Amino acid sequence: MVRLSDDEIAAEYCYLETTGRTTGQRRVVELWFGSDGDSVYFLAGGRERTHWVRNIERTPAVRVRIAGRTYRGTGRNVEGAPQEPSARRLLAAKYQGWAEGTAMSRWAREALPVAVLLEGD
Numbered sequence: 305m306v307r308l309s310d311d312e313i314a315a316e317y318c319y320l321e322t323t324g325r326t327t328g329q330r331r332v333v334e335l336w337f338g339s340d341g342d343s344v345y346f347l348a349g350g351r352e353r354t355h356w357v358r359n360i361e362r363t364p365a366v367r368v369r370i371a372g373r374t375y376r377g378t379g380r381n382v383e384g385a386p387q388e389p390s391a392r393r394l395l396a397a398k399y400q401g402w403a404e405g406t407a408m409s410r411w412a413r414e415a416l417p418v419a420v421l422l423e424g425d
Contacts, residue, residue, distance in 0.1 A: 338394025
């Protein structure tokens, strides 16, 4: 099981590398993220229209670079899955100061939650 270091968890951004669904070329995007156990979570404000989400749907094998370290992983949409509430809470707390008992932003409530199960470097 992969565990991120405290420095990795605290990093402001990570870099998600997907395979372009039409070109087959590597695509890298800088994203906000949250981490829990051996998974990292993202929220896609454009939901299913987001290019990196569409790339993951086609080819779930991805790489994630956090604080200079790269991990292989498998991405998937977790809307409706048990991980969804945790993903939303992690990102809302990390980037918007959300706390239990307060309202979440529209982004945190409505963006598409995506998880990447990390497999190591």
